[in-house]
Amino acid sequence: MRFETSGVDLDAAVHLYEDAYEGAGFGAARTDRSFGYRFRGVGDERMSFRSTRFDARMRGTIEVRDEHVVTWTADGGGTIDAGRQEVALAPGTPVVFPNGRPFAFDLRDIRQSLVQFDRTYLETVAAEVHGVQPGPVVFDHAEPPRPADVRAWNHRVQRSAATVLGSDATSPLALAEAARETAEAMLFTFPHRLVVHEIELPQGATGRVREAVEYMHAFAHTPISTTDVAERVGLSVRGLQQAFQRQVGTAPNALLRGIRLDRVRDELRSARPGETTVGSVAVRWGFAHLGRFSSAYALRFGQYPRDTLQG
Numbered sequence: 001m002r003f004e005t006s007g008v009d010l011d012a013a014v015h016l017y018e019d020a021y022e023g024a025g026f027g028a029a030r031t032d033r034s035f036g037y038r039f040r041g042v043g044d045e046r047m048s049f050r051s052t053r054f055d056a057r058m059r060g061t062i063e064v065r066d067e068h069v070v071t072w073t074a075d076g077g078g079t080i081d082a083g084r085q086e087v088a089l090a091p092g093t094p095v096v097f098p099n100g101r102p103f104a105f106d107l108r109d110i111r112q113s114l115v116q117f118d119r120t121y122l123e124t125v126a127a128e129v130h131g132v133q134p135g136p137v138v139f140d141h142a143e144p145p146r147p148a149d150v151r152a153w154n155h156r157v158q159r160s161a162a163t164v165l166g167s168d169a170t171s172p173l174a175l176a177e178a179a180r181e182t183a184e185a186m187l188f189t190f191p192h193r194l195v196v197h198e199i200e201l202p203q204g205a206t207g208r209v210r211e212a213v214e215y216m217h218a219f220a221h222t223p224i225s226t227t228d229v230a231e232r233v234g235l236s237v238r239g240l241q242q243a244f245q246r247q248v249g250t251a252p253n254a255l256l257r258g259i260r261l262d263r264v265r266d267e268l269r270s271a272r273p274g275e276t277t278v279g280s281v282a283v284r285w286g287f288a289h290l291g292r293f294s295s296a297y298a299l300r301f302g303q304y305p306r307d308t309l310q311g
Helices: 010-020 119-130 147-164 172-189 207-219 226-233 237-247 252-270 278-284 290-301 305-310
Strands: 002-007 024-029 037-043 047-063 067-080 087-089 102-118 137-139 192-194
Touching (some): 010 037, 010 047, 067 119, 119 137, 119 172
16 A cells, blocks of 8 residues: 655645544644645555654544554654643654544644554454463553663664565565564553453363354454354354354354453443443444444343443
């Protein structure tokens, strides 16, 4: 993926950045600089590098659902998560975007760089690094990394940028290695925690059914379906359904949905009101219809998800 655009139309710039970051309520105002903007993005489905020049003041709200983002500026600055756990964005200081909830920003006359990771990809790398099952990675954007770690991060980013932003002929293997090494550097540099889930195997699950359940737990955070599970364990979809009915007395899609509901509950219980929303957590775990999700949640846990969050 390579994309680049620039211009001097303030309204066009606002619409561009709202689309690029799936934001809302973006507003811009001119400063004493002559207005102009430039936006560039290069990368693949795992990791991308973006750079921005924006000679004006920009404010708005962003909710990063499917990515983890590190940003820093070479010029200009402002605040991230304005009005909550505000963090100053200043030249040379990398900051992680809050994830899983909307956050406000207020930036002015910036030269900004960003590294963005696909959420599922980074969580898979984190699971391998920490030796656990894949699950959500929660970064503390308000806790600054250590200076020595920032220096190591900068060095790693410079090397990866040379690969990603280089020739169009860069090999897929080189891009994959750059993404992996940069993801590991992000995990090493920025304070975070993993939401680790214990695997509860249904009584009677053996053989391929046991393997299928373990696979569901490991990849519930990705858009897998019953078809994917069946292929993983070498059965047809009908064969998988029959095996589940014989051994555990339930359908595989019902078990997968229950695992995801459990993950939603874990996140809501560990969050604090005001830091996230029920809707953002539900959507992250694949529940697009919030009414049906709320009913299924209440049926499983005996309370509505908003009550779990408030509790």
